[in-house]
Amino acid sequence: MHRIAIVGAGQAGLPLAFGLLDKGYEVTVVSDRTPDQIRGGKVLSSQCMFGSALQIESDLGIDDWHDLCPPVDGISFSLQSPDPGGGPLIDWKARLDRPARSVDQRIKMAQWLVKLEARGARVLIQKAGVADLEALADTHDLVIVSAGKGDVAQLFERDASRSTFDAPQRVLSLTYVHGLKEADDYSRISFNVIPSVGEYFVIPALTLSGPCHIMFFEGIPQGPFDIWREALTPGDHLDAAKRLLRTWLPREADRAKRVELTDAHGILAGAFAPVVRKPVLQLPSGRPVFGLGDAIAINDPISGQGSSSATHACKVYLDAILAHGDAPFTRDWMEQTFEQYWTYAEAVTQWTNSLLMPPPQYRLKLLDAAVRSPAIASAIVNGFDHPPSFFPWWSDAEACERFIADRQDSVSNAPASRDLQRDGMNQRFATP
Ligand SMILES: Cc1cc2nc3c(=O)[nH]c(=O)nc-3n(C[C@H](O)[C@H](O)[C@H](O)COP(=O)(O)OP(=O)(O)OC[C@H]3O[C@@H](n4cnc5c(N)ncnc54)[C@H](O)[C@@H]3O)c2cc1C
Known part of the structure; x- marks a missing residue:
């Protein structure tokens, strides 16, 4: 039986712990706060999650607030x-x-931690540092760091080729x-x-x-x-x-x-800077530990993707761990598993970063066309549940023109909101 340690009790780490426990793995969860401290603490997010991520929670049997939370x-x-x-x-x-x-993460993470312990997970309340990661790596087959913006996550090296902002x-x-x-x-x-x-x-x-x-x-x-x-x-x-x-x-x-x-x-x-980090941290002993969720890829919340993405990452990692059987969890396996997640997350990051910058004129035209085209409005709104669907038309002028033209059928007679080109609206997005 594998023993897996998860450092950080958030949206990325806790669903993974449930998935592993269900399959008979021995799971240790390290949280820097008790359930009462989480419930009694400050809000940390607006945590809105979209359909496909909610489905992952539902499949894991941990969607406990479906009937209480307003849709x-x-x-x-x-x-x-x-x-x-x-x-x-x-x-x-x-x-x-x-x-x-x-669902307020104060409710969710507190209740999940209690439930995990009741199901047999070992829950340690401590702020894990390098020495703790070493100790966990000594006694577990795999250590996952899902510590969000915590100091320990910042030990993972920034990936300059994938990080747009500093x-x-x-x-x-x-x-x-x-x-x-x-x-x-x-x-x-x-x-x-x-x-x-x-x-x-x-x-x-x-x-x-x-x-x-x-x-x-x-x-x-x-x-x-x-x-x-x-x-x-x-x-x-x-x-x-x-x-x-x-x-x-x-x-x-x-x-x-x-x-x-x-x-x-x-x-x-x-405020924080969006960043993508390398997914593997080598401890002083030479052992690798594997990053998950915001610890590795943290986007600005403007697109409301962090919790959904953390859940998608958790699902990719869970499937990869289960498929790996008894083989050792090597650095190569960690890097390949992260790359698998990145096939989804790259689009999330690219789309999110685009929302932080002044929009090109063709995108303003797209947003304006959505006033008259329910099909365009629906594609943009439902893209929040699957950001890869935004590409190529979100980021490529010609593809965007084609995307609008292909949806002319559903364009109503409502007048254009304003001649955005004439207004030079995109110039007005400049930083103050
Ligand atoms: C203002 C704001 C609004 C947001 N709105 C949305 C939204 O609407 N929709 C959305 O999807 N996402 C949103 N997000 C992002 C979302 O909250 C995160 O992406 C998501 O919570 C990431 O989950 P995680 O498990 O990776 O990290 P976290 O949720 O940060 O969890 C990490 C956990 O690890 C713990 N920890 C840290 N260091 C240690 C340590 N050394 N030892 C032990 N434990 C440790 C932390 O206390 C925390 O409990 C928002 C974020 C912000 C800041």
């Missing part, structure tokens, strides 16, 4: 005028083929609230873009006190959404969020008139 049935997209109060220039929405869901591209802010007005007709993520300012999302979710909404700002550094350092208390944070909406997004401000914080820990502000 997200679609996504609306709005490109706002960069002039305060200028209103939307592009506005459309489409349904997801399968609902998405966001500094944060957005300043992030989360505010979990009750009392936000539901979207009309169906539940959805609101995705608002304001050129040269940033993005604002509303995400229906489940938190400790029941269904809620997450107000999620992504601000271009030093721009008008980069204000969170001045918010010293959770109340200040909420007030700042409402103020930004009143100035930049009056329609969203109207929905948020009566919001209250879900709890004093329902806020977060910070």
